[in-house]
Amino acid sequence: MHATTTDLMIDARQIHKSFGHLEVLKGVDLQVKPSEVVAIIGSSGSGKSTLLRCLNHLETIHSGSIAIEGDYLVRQDENRQSRYAPDKDIKRICAKIGMVFQQFNLFPHMTVLQNIIEAPITVKKQNKNDIIPLAQNLLNKVGLAEKQDCYPSQLSGGQKQRVAIARALAMQPDIMLFDEPTSALDPELTGEVLKTMQKLAEDKMTMVVVTHEMGFAREVADTVLFMDSGVVLERNHARDFFANPEHKRTQAFLSAMLK
Ligand SMILES: Nc1ncnc2c1ncn2[C@@H]1O[C@H](COP(=O)(O)OP(=O)(O)OP(=O)(O)O)[C@@H](O)[C@H]1O
Numbered sequence: 146m147h148a149t150t151t152d153l154m155i156d157a158r159q160i161h162k163s164f165g166h167l168e169v170l171k172g173v174d175l176q177v178k179p180s181e182v183v184a185i186i187g188s189s190g191s192g193k194s195t196l197l198r199c200l201n202h203l204e205t206i207h208s209g210s211i212a213i214e215g216d217y218l219v220r221q222d223e224n225r226q227s228r229y230a231p232d233k234d235i236k237r238i239c240a241k242i243g244m245v246f247q248q249f250n251l252f253p254h255m256t257v258l259q260n261i262i263e264a265p266i267t268v269k270k271q272n273k274n275d276i277i278p279l280a281q282n283l284l285n286k287v288g289l290a291e292k293q294d295c296y297p298s299q300l301s302g303g304q305k306q307r308v309a310i311a312r313a314l315a316m317q318p319d320i321m322l323f324d325e326p327t328s329a330l331d332p333e334l335t336g337e338v339l340k341t342m343q344k345l346a347e348d349k350m351t352m353v354v355v356t357h358e359m360g361f362a363r364e365v366a367d368t369v370l371f372m373d374s375g376v377v378l379e380r381n382h383a384r385d386f387f388a389n390p391e392h393k394r395t396q397a398f399l400s401a402m403l404k
């Protein structure tokens with residue numbers, strides 16, 4: 146195990162990632178402190194999803210390093226080659242991270258409750274009788290206690306997304322990543338999902354949220370990052386970010402978003 150000396154929840158440095166000849170991340174740094182909520186904004190194709198996917202090893206990086214709670218998922222050796230940790234360490238490290246996607250990805254043939262208890266039972270080998278009360282507790286938290294026996298097809302988009310959040314939380318992660326969790330929802334359903342995320346932030350969950358919801362970024366996030374063409378162009382405290390965007394491109398993006 147290669148521990149770093151910091152108390153950062155996420156310490157990603159100089160991440161480079163290409164798809165074929167297309168360099169999508171061009172030296173991205175991301176540091177996240179315990180209980181910090183970081184919002185990532187930026188135009189389509191700027192690399193936001195790819196960055197999140199690198200953090201929990203859904204994508205591999207070409208160079209740079211990523212440490213989660215001080216454990217290196219991937220580090221640079223003395224020749225500046227990126228070396229991933231052994232598979233069993235990768236598994237352990239990635240188990241600290243939960244992720245919620247734009248498209249919910251619930252299992253359609255399982256009830257809400259079954260969706261939530263599936264991974265704790267199969268991946269973590271938890272006892273069904275232990276996990277069911279936790280799952281019910283989480284459903285209660287996301288306001289869906291009465292839906293535990295429904296199938297995903299019987300839920301609204303906002304309800305499905307709240308189940309997806311409960312499902313990720315059932316694995317008891319230390320960090321939650323959200324990739325545009327409200328983008329697939331009708332506007333009247335985004336509020337309930339954002340409220341659930343806000344509660345999670347109030348409960349001190351460490352969160353990285355890719356979002357187009359500027360209100361959420363301003364009010365709930367501590368820090369906002371603006372990505373542009375594979376780089377972090379600007380990073381600031383949320384309030385200062387919106388009050389005084391520095392770069393022309395950030396200003397242009399914000400004025401288009403806030404129109
Ligand atoms: N699996 C892949 N294979 C090839 N190219 C990819 C792949 N995934 C992403 N890309 C490309 O990488 C670039 C960044 O994509 P990414 O999905 O990270 O952007 P994004 O900022 O999340 O955009 P959006 O706001 O539209 O979700 C895009 O040009 C995209 O086409």
Ligand SMILES: [Mg+2]
Nearest residue numbers: 193194195324
């Ligand atoms: Mg994306």
